[in-house]
Amino acid sequence: MTENQNRLNKSDCDVILRNPHISSMTDDVLYHLSLSSGSYDLQQMFGDIKFVCMGGTPKRMESFANFIQKELNIKLPTGTVLDDISKRSYRYSMYKIGPVLSISHGMGIPSLSIMLHEVIKLMYHAKCKDVIFIRLGTCGGIGLPGGTLVITESVVDGLLRPYLETHVLGKTIKRPAVLDKELAEELMDVGKEQLPDYNIVMGKTMCTYDFYEGQGRLDGAFCDYNEQDKLMHLEVLRKEGVTNIEMESLAFAAMCSYAGIKGAVVCVTLLNRLHGDQVSVPKSKLEEWQHRPQELAAAFIKKRLNLV
Ligand SMILES: O=P(O)(O)O[C@@H]1C[C@H](O)[C@@H](CO)O1
Numbered sequence: 001m002t003e004n005q006n007r008l009n010k011s012d013c014d015v016i017l018r019n020p021h022i023s024s025m026t027d028d029v030l031y032h033l034s035l036s037s038g039s040y041d042l043q044q045m046f047g048d049i050k051f052v053c054m055g056g057t058p059k060r061m062e063s064f065a066n067f068i069q070k071e072l073n074i075k076l077p078t079g080t081v082l083d084d085i086s087k088r089s090y091r092y093s094m095y096k097i098g099p100v101l102s103i104s105h106g107m108g109i110p111s112l113s114i115m116l117h118e119v120i121k122l123m124y125h126a127k128c129k130d131v132i133f134i135r136l137g138t139c140g141g142i143g144l145p146g147g148t149l150v151i152t153e154s155v156v157d158g159l160l161r162p163y164l165e166t167h168v169l170g171k172t173i174k175r176p177a178v179l180d181k182e183l184a185e186e187l188m189d190v191g192k193e194q195l196p197d198y199n200i201v202m203g204k205t206m207c208t209y210d211f212y213e214g215q216g217r218l219d220g221a222f223c224d225y226n227e228q229d230k231l232m233h234l235e236v237l238r239k240e241g242v243t244n245i246e247m248e249s250l251a252f253a254a255m256c257s258y259a260g261i262k263g264a265v266v267c268v269t270l271l272n273r274l275h276g277d278q279v280s281v282p283k284s285k286l287e288e289w290q291h292r293p294q295e296l297a298a299a300f301i302k303k304r305l306n307l308v
């Protein structure tokens with residue numbers, strides 16, 4: 001199948017839906033979002049979306065929705081509050097604020113991947129054009145102090161491989177995990193200009209399948225290595241140019257790239273992993289730091305919408 005055929009009459013949509021079955025379905029149920037193409041006019045509801053911002057927790061994405069609403073000066077009808085569009089799914093929460101979709105993806109690749117399958121199809125059904133996806137996350141830094149913003153330049157898995165390995169029909173499939181370089185650079189420029197007080201770096205992000213042993217921590221329920229083994233491993237990562245570790249960027253990059261969507265990952269470091277494992281920052285500091293990627297995304301969106 002050629003890319004043009006994959007684009008499925010894409011004169012009015014530029015998301016590449018690499019699935020010939022979807023166009024013949026009269027109703028496509030986006031089960032985990034609590035939406036469907038048969039019961040809702042998805043184009044009318046979501047056709048103007050230009051930015052899809054996502055992060056792990058429902059609370060963070062609700063807070064981002066409220067923040068971006070204020071930043072873009074979008075008025076809600078009197079007496080109404082932002083509504084969680086996917087609340088009936090009890091899986092993810094999703095808010096629409098003008099051209100911005102703010103959606104939670106849970107923890108780890110399986111949870112993010114289910115949400116992305118459905119959001120990519122949502123973009124297709126809604127005939128969205130020129131959409132940018134941004135992950136607003138948290139991470140552990142390698143040699144970077146807490147509160148640092150890391151814009152991902154490249155992504156690797158726990159074995160330093162730059163692709164997502166997944167199993168389909170009993171076979172191993174490899175999908176390159178590629179992010180848009182120009183978008184990352186634009187985010188960096190916006191950050192330098194608008195958020196001069198923050199430490200912002202561009203780097204190589206390692207994505208793992210676990211928070212504890214997968215990231216070489218000594219404080220999980222199991223640990224069959226010692227502190228020296230851990231530090232030697234982190235030193236190898238540092239020498240390979242790894243700046244931070246989190247748990248979703250590999251699938252995010254691979255899926256955005258496969259769907260022809262420009263994607264960026266911006267994470268704030270919660271600790272320097274060369275100094276420890278436990279995330280023990282006070283809650284108020286944690287909230288302040290988690291807000292930093294949101295501030296960068298808001299500044300970028302405002303610039304793109306010519307609001308600054
Ligand atoms: O988006 P978040 O902050 O949830 O991402 C990182 C990676 C894991 O999902 C989680 C682990 O604490 O934080």
Ligand SMILES: O=c1cc[nH]c(=O)[nH]1
Binds near residue numbers: 138215279
């Ligand atoms: O160390 C960390 C902190 C946040 N998220 C991660 O995946 N790792």
